[in-house]
Amino acid sequence: MASLLDKISVLISANLHALVDQALKSNSLAVIDQYVRQVEENLEDLEDAAATVGGEAKSLKRKLADLQQKEDELDRAIDAFLREGNDSAAIAAQSRLNSTQRLVETYREQLKRQEDEFQKLLDAKVKLEARLATMKQQREELQALLELAKSKETTVKAMKSLDDLMGSGDSDIERIAGSIRARLDKATTASEIRAANLDKQMDDVLERGMLDAQLAERKKKLGLAS
Numbered sequence: 001m002a003s004l005l006d007k008i009s010v011l012i013s014a015n016l017h018a019l020v021d022q023a024l025k026s027n028s029l030a031v032i033d034q035y036v037r038q039v040e041e042n043l044e045d046l047e048d049a050a051a052t053v054g055g056e057a058k059s060l061k062r063k064l065a066d067l068q069q070k071e072d073e074l075d076r077a078i079d080a081f082l083r084e085g086n087d088s089a090a091i092a093a094q095s096r097l098n099s100t101q102r103l104v105e106t107y108r109e110q111l112k113r114q115e116d117e118f119q120k121l122l123d124a125k126v127k128l129e130a131r132l133a134t135m136k137q138q139r140e141e142l143q144a145l146l147e148l149a150k151s152k153e154t155t156v157k158a159m160k161s162l163d164d165l166m167g168s169g170d171s172d173i174e175r176i177a178g179s180i181r182a183r184l185d186k187a188t189t190a191s192e193i194r195a196a197n198l199d200k201q202m203d204d205v206l207e208r209g210m211l212d213a214q215l216a217e218r219k220k221k222l223g224l225a226s
Helices: 002-012 016-026 030-084 086-223
Strands: none
Touching: 002 030, 002 086, 016 030, 016 086, 030 086
16 A cells, blocks of 8 residues: 555656656657556556545444444443352453453554545545646647647748749749740730731721712712713
8 A cells, every 4th residue: 555655646746847848848748648647547546445445444443333332241241240249250251341442442543544544545536636637737738739839830841842942943933934925925916916907907998988989079070970
């Protein structure tokens, strides 16, 4: 039992901040998980030990109650034998009473030790449960912190990759852009050429129409109109 309480004492006195720092440095929750497993395993052992010691204390209480009842019976019997003048029976009863009283005292001492041990186990259980709850909460916070750190690392890596791409690919990007601009200029020029041809055709049609009108007017004046 002492070794179990020693283990519990070590777990209770563990430096949680040091465990958290170690987990952060290693970027892993393994050290926290190992501590949690140790606490949970020792809690099970602690509960089993407390149940055992508590059960033994209850048994001692029952035995002590039986002996105390026997003690009272022997005490009354001695008085009764003395009143009857039966000294031999009184002596025998007195001897049994003395033995019973020694046994009662022994059981009382045992019961006191068991009850003290039981209380120590209960106190250790309460402290260890509180310790476990604290560490589990810190584990959740630490997990969130590590996930945030990993997310930021991913972002930084992506930004670095982008910077590297921009640095190494500028000439390629410029060449592609130049090609696109050249195609656009060619298409624009072709459109302008087609528009110019259309305008020329329109001008030719309009000018011919005006000339025909002028000639018709002249023919009319000259009496040559058909």
